[in-house]
Amino acid sequence: VNHLLGIKYLNKKDIELIFETADHFKEVINRSIKKVPTLRDTTIANIFFENSTRTKLSFELAEKRLSADVINFSASQSSVKKGETLIDTVNNILSMKVDMVIMRHPNPGAGIFLSKHVNASIINAGDGAHEHPTQALLDSYSIREKLEGVEGKNVVIVGDILHSRVALSNIFALKLQGAKVKVCGPKTLIPKHIESLGVEVETDLVKALEWCDVANMLRVQNERMDISYFPSTREYTQQFGINRKLLDSLNKEIVIMHPGPINRGVEITSDVADSDQSIILEQVENGVAIRMAVIYLLASKIK
Numbered sequence: 001v002n003h004l005l006g007i008k009y010l011n012k013k014d015i016e017l018i019f020e021t022a023d024h025f026k027e028v029i030n031r032s033i034k035k036v037p038t039l040r041d042t043t044i045a046n047i048f049f050e051n052s053t054r055t056k057l058s059f060e061l062a063e064k065r066l067s068a069d070v071i072n073f074s075a076s077q078s079s080v081k082k083g084e085t086l087i088d089t090v091n092n093i094l095s096m097k098v099d100m101v102i103m104r105h106p107n108p109g110a111g112i113f114l115s116k117h118v119n120a121s122i123i124n125a126g127d128g129a130h131e132h133p134t135q136a137l138l139d140s141y142s143i144r145e146k147l148e149g150v151e152g153k154n155v156v157i158v159g160d161i162l163h164s165r166v167a168l169s170n171i172f173a174l175k176l177q178g179a180k181v182k183v184c185g186p187k188t189l190i191p192k193h194i195e196s197l198g199v200e201v202e203t204d205l206v207k208a209l210e211w212c213d214v215a216n217m218l219r220v221q222n223e224r225m226d227i228s229y230f231p232s233t234r235e236y237t238q239q240f241g242i243n244r245k246l247l248d249s250l251n252k253e254i255v256i257m258h259p260g261p262i263n264r265g266v267e268i269t270s271d272v273a274d275s276d277q278s279i280i281l282e283q284v285e286n287g288v289a290i291r292m293a294v295i296y297l298l299a300s301k302i303k
């Protein structure tokens with residue numbers, strides 16, 4: 001397979017290989033060797049049809065640290081605005097001798113669709129509410145680093161599970177590695193039949209936090225929300241937001257994660273997000289090494 005379209009298509013060994021490769025790149029970066037010549041003959045296009053800060057910048061940094069040539073495409077400043085289709089857009093970019101495409105798109109399955117119609121390696125950088133595989137990889141990698149492994153750990157994913165590609169990819173990745181997973185949030189924001197993925201549903205946040213080693217707090221995705229299904233922001237924060245007082249009332253110290261961007265004061269207060277219990281910025285740091293690993297491993301298959 002020359003694509004990374006979702007965690008659903010990986011197995012445990014694939015994840016282990018990505019992590020071992022990321023360990024190598026992280027060690028290289030930590031030795032202040034910020035650039036390796038590995039992908040000097042590879043050209044990569046980052047095409048983003050949706051906004052991004054972390055994913056876009058860390059892919060670009062990962063590509064540059066591997067010495068790839070990089071072009072960036074943002075739909076809002078492109079001929080997509082004149083009606084050009086996705087396939088035409090990508091084929092035009094590929095005709096400039098591009099080897100790999102990193103794509104974020106609002107439609108679930110956009111990466112899978114593209115992989116069937118163009119001749120290039122595709123990495124899914126988030127497709128609607130479907131998957132965000134590199135986010136899940138960097139999340140598991142950060143748990144592995146902080147807790148010396150993922151197997152047997154109790155992880156709760158809190159919040160807007162229904163609209164979250166981060167939740168779905170994390171569930172696949174964590175289950176593959178032998179973690180126990182619960183989801184916690186308002187019933188209206190939890191997909192029906194999610195138990196079929198091997199996760200438990202908990203609607204009481206305190207119980208979920210008492211059970212877990214790690215809480216991954218998700219952003220309420222107002223931009224994808226059917227407003228009639230949503231509790232008010234105040235109600236959401238009261239029932240599913242975490243704050244210092246709540247964490248101090250638990251009988252143990254848990255690890256706090258968030259994929260970003262944060263709605264400060266909604267799903268998480270600043271005194272938690274910025275505390276020693278939070279590994280939010282470590283997640284972002286690890287995103288570069290993980291993306292270097294994924295790009296490197298795919299590029300070595302297409303050469």
Ligand code: CP
Nearest residue numbers: 052053054055259260
């Ligand atoms: N976590 C994440 O995907 O952030 P961005 O939307 O800023 O890329």
